[in-house]
Amino acid sequence: MAETDYRNGPTRRAVLEGGVATGVLLATSIPAYAEPAGAVSAAASAAPAPTMPMTLRINAKDLSVELDPRTTLLDALRNHLGLTGSKKGCDHGQCGACTVLVDGRRINSCLTLAAMHEGDEITTVEGLAVGDRLHPVQAAFVARDGFQCGYCTPGQICSAVGMLGEARAGWPSHASADVAAASVALTDAEIRERMSGNICRCAAYPNIVAAIRDAAEGA
Amino acid sequence: MQSFTYERAASAEQAAAAVAAQPDAKFISGGTNLLDLMKLEIERPAHLVDISRLPLDRIEETAAGGLRVGAQVRNSDLAADPRVRSRYPMLTQALLAGASGQIRNKASTSGNLLQRTRCPYFYDRNMPCNKREQGSGCAALQGFNRTHAVLGASEACIAVHPSDMAVAMAGLDARIETISPGGETRTIPIGDLHRLPEATPHVETVLGHGEMIAAVTLPPPPPGRQVYRKVRDRASYAFALVSVAAIVEKSGDRIRSARIAMGGVAARPWRATEAERTLAGAVASDGAFTDAAEAALAGAVGHGGNDFKIPLAKRTMRHTLAAAVESA
Missing domain, CATH: 3.10.20.30 (Beta-grasp domain)
Structure with a gap:
């Protein structure tokens, strides 16, 4: 090393x-x-x-x-x-x-x-942050307590930033009823499916989903 | 990981020649399967030719009314393409049923086709595996084989091909375009790309050393409603136990034609031609779907742990066919 x-x-x-x-x-x-x-x-x-x-x-x-x-x-x-x-x-x-x-x-x-x-x-x-100003997804994870030990958090946050871009571009997911639909409504089921490549062993999933929902809504 | 040298390919021809020049050279594109296997020293290339930046990343209309998908189109881009979503929805469904968002952003079209099996004995270097080490035996035959093949397997190997995308492509009669080290090209029907294991499970495709996939061509979408259904151990990010891709064209209450491919059951995406014949001209009913499913699995052989796949595949096919005729 x-x-x-x-x-x-x-x-x-x-x-x-x-x-x-x-x-x-x-x-x-x-x-x-x-x-x-x-x-x-x-x-x-x-x-x-x-x-x-x-x-x-x-x-x-x-x-x-x-x-x-x-x-x-x-x-x-x-x-x-x-x-x-x-x-x-x-x-x-x-x-x-x-x-x-x-x-x-x-x-x-x-x-x-x-x-x-x-x-x-x-x-x-x-x-992701600009100076001391957190990225909206980072801020949402803090506000929603979207972690416990924090080890998976950087990956969760980067993944969520990428995922929100995919959803804005109208990409469907396995949870989408109609893959040809032009836009995506980010329901909790959509967020969970789209984030399935990020595992949290503390199982902070409810708060992770809530944080991403907030970030998606610009809360 | 064993040591290797690395080069970035300048052109498709140069890439093919560079791999052909060294017996232990390999193409690398997304790397999501190859690097995983290299870390475990199951794959041990001495030289990597990076083809990920070749200009083979476009999806183009063909004169016939289909699509030509460059080999370097990422799985996520293929799934999200508006033309694929509207004309080949089964392909988008299959792609989105596989892997994770991160992996789909990296994995290429050609790499998806050429990915290796996820048989746990292939991955465990302490166990015999004819695919990994020719002639060493098959630990899965008497072992933990609930994920293994029920069709087209042999005494040498019962591994399955893990792709979802390839199953939809098999149902769509995709054709694989390749380029060889001398610059020659050829087109291979997707059903002929993967070999069944027979006595040589380590030889998985008909491609020669240095022969590179350049594109996958999709014929014009066949008439009928397309459905891809996947059954797996967890709801997301898991390989198929069984999957079915079906396109059913109806005429009144009868089925005019059907195309069916299955995943998770064999060493290649499995086109269910017997089932298709059974359905042609039949009245669309659960009885016809049951007959089709029985025909598709007539030659199926379980190995203990995977016996459940035979009834599961039949039920999945009935269910998928029913969904395809619902609004066909």
């Missing part, structure tokens, strides 16, 4: 290792939990892999970095660019904790290579 010049703030790990009292218990379990794929890779490759120079545009900033081609966009963000807001849950596209926006569209950053995103406009949860 090489530290680079691109970090723009302390990581959760650095904070935990720094001896924060509440971190003592977590510090032993989080690194192993957070990097299961890294452990496999390290064992499988004896020689250091050649790296590729690339420039990624993240939250309106061009960031240049040298990465092993295997580096997923999520690992590039978290381990090389100091952007630890995007979370690693399952690392297999099943939980949605790593959701980011690429050219305005929500994707799982764990299931794509950083190298594939040169030239794209990438927005992470860190890039």
